[in-house]
Amino acid sequence: MDWLYMGGTLLRELRTNRVRRILSILGVVIGTAAVISSLAVVEGGREQLRLHLEKMGINMVLLEDRYRPEPVRLFQDVYETEQRQAAAIEDAQPDEIEKKIILKSRASPGAAAGQDPSGDGIPMPEVLRMRDVEALRARLPEAALIEPVAMDYAEVGLTGTRPRVALVEGGTALGAVIRNLAVREGRYLIPSDTERSEQVCVLGSRIAEEIFKGAPAVGRRLSMLGSQWRVVGVLQPKGTMMRFDYDRLIQVPITSMHERRGIEMVSALLVQARDNDGALALRDRLHHEVMARLRDRDPEEIRVFCQQELIEQHATMLRTFRILTISVAAFSLLVSGVGIMNIMLVAVRERTREIGIWKAVGATDADVMAHFLSESVLTCAIGGTLGILLGVLLASEAAGFVASTVAETSGWSPVFLPVFFGLSLGTSVAVGLVSGLFPALVAARLEPTEALRHE
């Protein structure tokens, strides 16, 4: 059999009944698009996870005290509202948002001045203090590092300008090491900053840009928590880690923050296990030890989680997404397979007489079978190619959707490995083979004399 000749015949046949053919391959297009975008989104998610691990390391455990003293809570609301609004309405009037923030902050007198929150009448619960951190270090030898972090939200600005609300983190010199933060200008916090409670700060790259508008920030002074802080460094852009935007963060020595606030509260602990396998066990021990110190606190308010859990959550989410898209793909491929089989049966019926002619001049059953199989495979491969194009176009949308609805991250880019194209095209070809098999068999088994009589 001359395949080039049959190829020519095939192309002529593909040009006939175009509408019918296009309708029948729609399912293949959708199915293949689902296959390739699913592969690419999941791969993108894995890639994101890998980057995340590079940033944090799998042996990290985070303990977070959800209690926020009153002034912190107030600014947290403002900060989060502002973040949401900034994301939702980029073209909204920035003045209005700022006005709201200012109104809200003024509605709570004394907040910005850092008064003791016990002053509002509600007694402050037991919280972790610096000496607890020391004790925990002694009690938990399996932890390589235990670093205290204090979270605060405060109005920040240059003297004489309108302040903005920012997330301020009190930490130590080791904060950069643990989280793999790199300094772009100046320096990070150093041990003497914490020891002497220096009023210095390190800025995330975006907040530095927002406040200083591109002018050098190192050496300038910022108003914050009722006093002046010297900027000693600006971080490299880092992005979001553990739902935390490092580019908008202001870091100060934890001791200085405690002094200015007048509240000694450690709101989080960054803990590093000595080895990766120990992280889960360390998480439980850490929670237990901390709860032993904060006896009157609700265990639900003291959250511990480790990177490994986050990774598992992420992996579960990716699996769920994959199962979902593969179901969509399988369903549409199945439906389209039936559709393809149907039009191939119609084609065999319509071309019965031609099949008779082929056989009369010497085509074997296998020749006829190969011809009809190639036709269904080629039809599906065309659908598959279109589906791949569609999938490539849709993948980043899908990744964004998954990221925002399930993973609560800022999203990731789909990653297309070359093998994905082969896999998706292979899937559509397989649909063509399977759905074309029966019609091709019907064609091959036709009796030449019967076929020639067919009108």
Place this chain on the structure above:
Amino acid sequence: MRVELSGIGKTYRLSETVEVPALRDIDLRVREGEFVALVGPSGCGKTTLLSILGLLTLPSAGSYRLEDREAAGFSRNEMARCRASTIGFIFQAYNLLPREPAWRNVMFPLTFRAETRATRRQRALEALEAVGLAHRANHRPAQMSGGEQQRVAVARALVNRPKLLLADEPTGNLDSRTGRDVLDMIVDLAGRFGTSVITATHDPRVAARAGRVVEMSDGAIVSDGAGT
């Protein structure tokens, strides 16, 4: 090619109990290069006999010898290969492939052969030229008259130099003048290659051209002799 049928019978089964005999006890020998006309009323079994001769269907009984081979027991593949290599068909209804241009229709039987593509194309064009249609090579069947279509069919039937040419009412759809032209071509080309021709016909002029007329009736041969 020597063709030898002996005791050939063909029965169509319509259902479990109803069997219709189409051919009964056919004995027929055709010598190489012989031109045989099968005549007889419609339904007498001419087309069935041609189908058996052309290996489109197998007989229910009897022996069919093609040269030295017994064809009655051929597998479907052997039948197909033998059709491709030694048998040419011409049908009353031309039976060209509607979407293919003339030259590709003619070339089709050659695609089952191990020749180079260029040779095949060359031979297809030569065959078209032999039937006087070289200038119509790129036309599709629908763009040609009945006579032209049948000439393309003749070119297709003869392009692989078959040893046996089977024609079923080749002039049935043509006016008498065109029919005569087509018949002349068949006789001329078959003679050139030494091809045996067996044609079923109602047309007395076709029968008159044949060296031998075999008359059939009710599935059996009733007379076998020289043309009148």
